[in-house]
Amino acid sequence: MNNKIVVGCDIGGSHISTALVDLENRILVEDTFERQTVNSHDEIAAIIDSWSDCIQSSMKKGNLETTAIGIAIPGPFDYEKGVSLMKNQNKYEALYEINVKVLLAKKIGINTEDITFLNDAACFLQGEMFAGAGVLFKRAVGLTLGTGLGSALFLNGHAEDGDLWCVKFRESIAEDYLSGHWLKSTYIKRTGKHIESVKALCAIAEADADASAILREFGYTLAEFVSEHLLDKEPEGLILGGNIAKGYEHFLSHTQDRLKERGISLPIKIAQLGEMAAIYGAAGALKTGL
Structure with a gap:
């Protein structure tokens, strides 16, 4: 063989x-x-x-x-x-x-x-650690930001399901705040306008103040989640995947700024390998x- x-x-x-x-x-x-x-x-x-x-x-x-x-x-x-x-x-x-x-x-x-x-x-996460965004890390956390919230931990030479979607966060669980569902439902609630997808929300962010504000808030929320639930894993980096991560330019800088304000230094990489x-x-x- x-x-x-x-x-x-x-x-x-x-x-x-x-x-x-x-x-x-x-x-x-x-x-x-x-x-x-x-x-x-x-x-x-x-x-x-x-x-x-x-x-x-x-x-x-x-x-x-x-x-x-x-x-x-x-x-x-x-x-x-x-x-x-x-x-x-x-x-x-x-x-x-x-x-x-x-x-x-x-x-x-x-x-x-x-x-x-x-x-x-x-x-x-195993794939990104093997041949993608995480090749320089020995310990990392991966979050898949999509319709829901997926997570994985790479801590001892291999990846395992992080199962963080259901951890207690704010008034509910993490997935209720870090998902495409939250982005779309929040936009509809605040504006009364329908939005088809996260991709569509990102596309109008530069011209639509509400869309921009919601994505900024998402970035701050991500920083809060990282602070509360990821640091105890002692990761060398965080890798973001999923459809929301494709629009990282609209929220990631806000995540990094908020982490910096809290004295947290954690490299954040966008997944490279896609599907x-x-x-x-x-x-x-x-x-x-x-």
């Missing part, structure tokens, strides 16, 4: 993306990326077939018959055993309590030991033995 070239795989609720990753050089193997839609409401065999087809397509493009496979997949999931625990999640209901590692290994024609399942939130982060992370975890 070629231990230097492995498959990185990202499984979501409606898609699967795969590519071969060169672990030694920390790059994707050229022309091996595959992305296919998956009907997560399908039967067991159809889902496994979809996953297998995409993985084997990448392997075929790289002329590999067998190799290790790292798979980023959302929970709840028994990652060590390869058993899905997703129930009432509106996806992959048919796989509940099924050992998908065994089924997938049999379909591809490899040993179960060659497949490793990993938490998708952790893989985002490739989970693929890099799933593959990179094989190198670190996660």
Whole structure:
């Protein structure tokens, strides 16, 4: 088996993306990326077939018959055993309590030991630490600022789900203040105007005082959250991903200013790998033995 070239795989609720990753050089193997839609409401065999087809397509493009496979997949999931625990999640209901590692290994024609399942939130940070914004850090926290709030911790050579979305914050929980939902609902509440997305909010920020003020407030809120919930992890840096992070120029300077006022020096980096982060992370975890 070629231990230097492995498959990185990202499984979501409606898609699967795969590519071969060169672990030694920390790059994707050229022309091996595959992305296919998956009907997560399908039967067991159809889902496994979809996953297998995409993985084997990448392997075929790289002329590999067998190799290790790292798979980023959302929970709840028994990652060590390869058993899905997703129930009432509106996806992959048919796989509940099924050992998908065994089924997938049999379909591809490899040993179960060659497949490793990993938490998708952790893989985002693992990927950025392996080949992206966090390569110079040994300890870091990753926040995915999107529809909701995702988090991961890289503290002991590997990433794990931070599960910070539900920590107590202000009058509720963190996700209620650090999410696309908060940005959009706050704009609508203050102006009476509908806003389609965070991207649209950022697009009007320079001309719309309300949009600008809300994004500035978001930046201050992020600083407050960092102060209260991240510093005890003793990170060397913070990595921001997700759709909100793409508009960092509208709020990040306010976060940094507020942290500076509090005497906090914490480098903040914007994620570099985009949707490739989970693929890099799933593959990179094989190198670190996660």
